[in-house]
Amino acid sequence: MVAACDESFQREGGCFRQGGCSKATTICTERQQVCGFYPFVLLVEEEARFQLQKGSRLSLFLSFRRKNRSCRNLIFPAVLYRLLxxxxxxxxxxxxxxxxxxxxxxxxxxxxxxxxxxxxxxxxxxxxxxxxxxxxVYSLARGDAFRKPWHGKLLRWLHLLPVYRTSEGVENLEYNYTTFAACKAVFRQGxxxxxxxxxxxxxxxxxxxxxxxxxxxxxxxxxxxxxxxxxxxxxxxxxxxxxxxxxxxxxxxxxxxxxxxxxxxxxxxxxxxxxxxxxxxxxxxxxxxxxxxxxxxxxxxxPVPFFQKMLLAIPALLGFVLHAPLYAAVKAVTENYFDNDHYDSVLISLLMLGYPVFLLVIFMAIGFFVSWLAALGALVILPFSMWSFVQVKPQAW
Structure with missing residues (x-):
């Protein structure tokens, strides 16, 4: 199979295939090492298996030092994906x-x-x-999200691969061959x-x-x-x-x-x-x-059992009061800028991004004005109270 090599992929580290890219295309070998966004985690796992079979943990560490410049930072995307x-x-x-x-x-x-x-x-x-x-899990995502180089790099770290539609430019459709080749590389690795x-x-x-x-x-x-x-x-x-x-x-x-x-x-x-x-x-x-x-x-x-409602009533009320400012701010931003079919996704994403900051502010405030032990307790109570509110609140129809 012949796959097109996107210039943005080359800027992010080039082709992992030995010898790099040749002009605008690269031949996908049996190893399916796809130009520019070979599955990062699979590269690390494949190398780890090879080194462990040799029985050398030290050689595993040293092998990453000997990799070419494109492969030196493979561990970071893998760890980032697992943490996120x-x-x-x-x-x-x-x-x-x-x-x-x-x-x-x-x-x-x-x-x-x-x-x-x-x-x-x-x-x-x-x-x-x-x-x-x-x-x-690798997911296929709309190609226009990958237009900016740093967007594309981050999304590939999160195991998202671009798929282009005609509405996103006919000239981009050839890159779908590269994405399909990457998918088959994932399949070959199980x-x-x-x-x-x-x-x-x-x-x-x-x-x-x-x-x-x-x-x-x-x-x-x-x-x-x-x-x-x-x-x-x-x-x-x-x-x-x-x-x-x-x-x-x-x-x-x-x-x-x-x-x-x-x-x-x-x-x-x-x-x-x-x-x-x-x-x-x-x-x-x-x-x-x-x-x-x-x-x-x-x-x-x-349905929520009556006993569970009674048990969670006070934590749910606390969760509603404490989280209302965060939710109101996130909802206002979402309604103003993403009032479309992406509403829920943006709402949840903003909550994910904002919640650690919200917890940090509460933690520091309680730590300075009350005690650090109470601040640690708040890190447990706040998420539990939010979960309680979600469980008890009336379902929307």
Whole structure:
């Protein structure tokens, strides 16, 4: 396969393939070392396995010193990803009332695995799957988010790979070949990738027409001999534009490789693939009228036992009072600048970014004016009170 080499990728460290990039293209070898954004964590893990097999921990350390300049800082992105994933998992548990999963055994699955999902809530969909799965998850994201070099570098550190649409410039479509090659590199290493088969995000309770991107990636991997599992996933939210939603994540059955690859032309393979995927997603996605609140309540209502309400009442009230300034500020910014289908994702992201600062301010204030022991207690009480409020507050329909 020939993959285009983006100039921005070269600026960030060049091609990891020995010899670098040649003009505008690079041949993806059997190792699938893809130009410019070879999966960072996999590089480190592959090197670690090789060195440990030799029985030398010292050589593992020294090997990174001998790497070329592009590979010297591979450990930092890996550590950053792990830390942010742990913190995001903590945030999700606080900000969502309940996350219900029909087949939780899939969360421990090994790759190669392609998660073919609907896309109702922007990058919050990918965030949920990333924190729920135990293994490392790579997600495909809209290409215009990678335009600025430092944006692209940070997003690739977080295991996001760009996918360009025609609306983002026809000249960028050739870079999708590079992204698909990177996905197959992940598959060859036994990893997993999230792709949103509808193509774009819309806050609604229905399945929209599927694009061909998922079919292209899956059939290309199968043709290359990769034993890829394609798993349909339905992501469903009880409400939008708020916190404390109930979420249902429904996993389907793996698609049949034999049925799809039995067709002789790409067009028929894509049609067969999309039809099989659509039939499953229609049963996994909760499809409702936006004005039918009763139907939505029946689908998502999560009752709180009376005893739990009584037990959490005081912490919930405390959480509401203490967190009201932070939530009001974050909500105002989101409504002024992101009053669209990205609302929930931006709201949660701003809360994630602002909450450590909020806790630090409270910690320092209590430490200086009361005691440092009380300040340490506040670091436990504040998140618990926020969680209590989310659990007790009335569900939005």
């Amino acid at each position: 994933k742990a913190y995001a998992r903590f945030t999700v548990r606080i900000c969502f009332r309940k996350v219900e999963i029909n087949k939780p055994q899939w969360l421990k699955a090994n790759g190669p695995l392609l998660l073919a999902c609907n896309h109702p809530n922007s990058f919050l969909d990918g965030l949920l799957l990333t924190v729920l799965f135990e293994d490392v 990893g997993m990738v999230v792709i949103f088969s509808e193509g774009r995000c819309v806050n609604e309770w229905r399945l929209r027409p599927l694009r061909k991107g998922t079919a292209r990636l899956a059939t290309s991997a199968w043709e290359d001999g990769i034993l890829l599992t394609v798993l349909p996933v339905g992501i469903n939210y009880s409400a939008f534009r708020t916190i404390g939603q109930a979420v249902k994540i429904n996993f389907g059955q793996p698609l049949s490789r034999e049925d799809v690859m039995a067709h002789r032309t790409d067009g028929k393979m894509f049609l067969s693939f999309n039809e099989s995927l659509r039939l499953q997603l229609e049963t996994l996605v909760v499809q409702l009228s936006p004005d039918d609140h009763k139907q939505r309540k029946d689908a998502f209502f999560s």
